[in-house]
Amino acid sequence: MGSRGPRVLDAGIRVAGGIAKKHSLASSAGQKKNATHGGIQFLKSYGQHILKNPMIVNSIVEKGGVKSTDVVLEIGPGTGNLTMRLLETAKKVIAIEFDPRMVLELQRRVQGTPHQQNLTIISGDFLKVDLPYFDVCVANVPYQISSPLVFKLLSHRPMFRAATLMFQREFAMRLCVQPGDPLYCRLSVNTQLLARTTHLLKVGKNNFRPPPKVDSSVVRIEPRPISTIPCNFKEWDGLVRLCFGRKNKTLGGIFRTKTVLELLETNYKTYKALQLHDPSTPEGVRKLVEEVLATNGHENMRASKMSQDDFLVLLATFNEKGIHFA
The missing domain is CATH 3.40.50.150 (Vaccinia Virus protein VP39)
Structure with missing residues (x-):
């Protein structure tokens, strides 16, 4: 029954307040006409x-x-x-x-x-x-x-x-x-x-x-x-995005890939430049990443099983090495 019937029968419709395209939920296949x-x-x-x-x-x-x-x-x-x-x-x-x-x-x-x-x-x-x-x-x-x-x-x-x-x-x-x-x-x-x-x-x-x-x-x-909230959310999200790109892969496997290392090096240089420090990395970002992975057993962790505290410690360790994600 509609709004002209009992005071409460339907509880509104699942649309509006942001619908500009087709809803992800389709009507059942047998529904030939709109209700x-x-x-x-x-x-x-x-x-x-x-x-x-x-x-x-x-x-x-x-x-x-x-x-x-x-x-x-x-x-x-x-x-x-x-x-x-x-x-x-x-x-x-x-x-x-x-x-x-x-x-x-x-x-x-x-x-x-x-x-x-x-x-x-x-x-x-x-x-x-x-x-x-x-x-x-x-x-x-x-x-x-x-x-x-x-x-x-x-x-x-x-x-x-x-x-x-x-x-x-x-x-x-x-x-x-x-x-x-x-x-x-x-x-x-x-x-x-x-x-x-x-x-x-x-x-x-x-x-x-x-x-x-x-x-x-x-x-x-x-x-x-x-x-x-114990961290910068943009930093946090940048780290989590990388980790959950392959959530069942070890962090060692993720952070040793060429594309991730290139991204981290770009971020490192940008951060140093913004801090008016020499953006060069004599020891290389790879070495800094290896130091992070060797800390607190990070190398063998997998995002799919990491707690909030695990991610917070990982982010803090990267930041201590001058590596940032935003």
């Missing part, structure tokens, strides 16, 4: 899927820890069922919506209600708009922008308290897994450096209409205070 809701046609080219389980809507809001004094950011509100539930709980909701049809539907839905003055709608692409102040973010997000969406949120200042977000299940698990898990990757390491991530809830594909091809999961992301 409709309250007279609005959902576009398969946008990958729009309606969450039809009201219990999940309530659970997302509850697990989001929304307070009556909170300003809530919602990404992709769609027809507004999750939005309306948030408005019942929070002081204010700021919704970012890409699809103009959904903007109109959301405006129609709150018109004349006590919540009308507490909703602000930003029409546009989430990845391109300037984010306002907010306390928490609660959203059923567009899956194909999941990674840039997470890092745009984590780079936002002032820092928010928490984000409760629904993702494609595999992506969600990558945010939360620990070293040694097959899904452990650069995304895992980078996100967990900047935030505490917790898997909250699995949402089966049959909870959507039409059902997508994959299950979903809800994740809670709590940013760490800037003062507790």
Whole structure:
């Protein structure tokens, strides 16, 4: 049933707030026509899927820890069922919506209600708009922008308290897994450096209409205070990117390759020049790399099994030798 039916039946659509191309989740093969809701046609080219389980809507809001004094950011509100539930709980909701049809539907839905003055709608692409102040973010997000969406949120200042977000299940698990898990990757390491991530809830594909091809999961992301992040993130990401290029290869195998050594030498010379030091390397960068690899057993480590502390020690050791990654 649509927005003209019971107060909460669908939980918005998985699109908007950043959709400019086809969603990574296609409708099931047997779906010949786009679904409709309250007279609005959902576009398969946008990958729009309606969450039809009201219990999940309530659970997302509850697990989001929304307070009556909170300003809530919602990404992709769609027809507004999750939005309306948030408005019942929070002081204010700021919704970012890409699809103009959904903007109109959301405006129609709150018109004349006590919540009308507490909703602000930003029409546009989430990845391109300037984010306002907010306390928490609660959203059923567009899956194909999941990674840039997470890092745009984590780079936002002032820092928010928490984000409760629904993702494609595999992506969600990558945010939360620990070293040694097959899904452990650069995304895992980078996100967990900047935030505490917790898997909250699995949402089966049959909870959507039409059902997508994959299950979903809800994740809670709590940013760490800037003062507790022990390194420069650009430096960190440069190192992690190299290590996870071949995550099951030893660090010795990675850092002895010609291309990596050439990159490190270029970075070394640039850094020295910026520090107004002689950029020449009489002993050669290769020797410096060998010294790093010989420290703390780094040579035989593999990114797929390295902890946050392992990467921090490795980065500090490289930096001590004058080797940088940004």
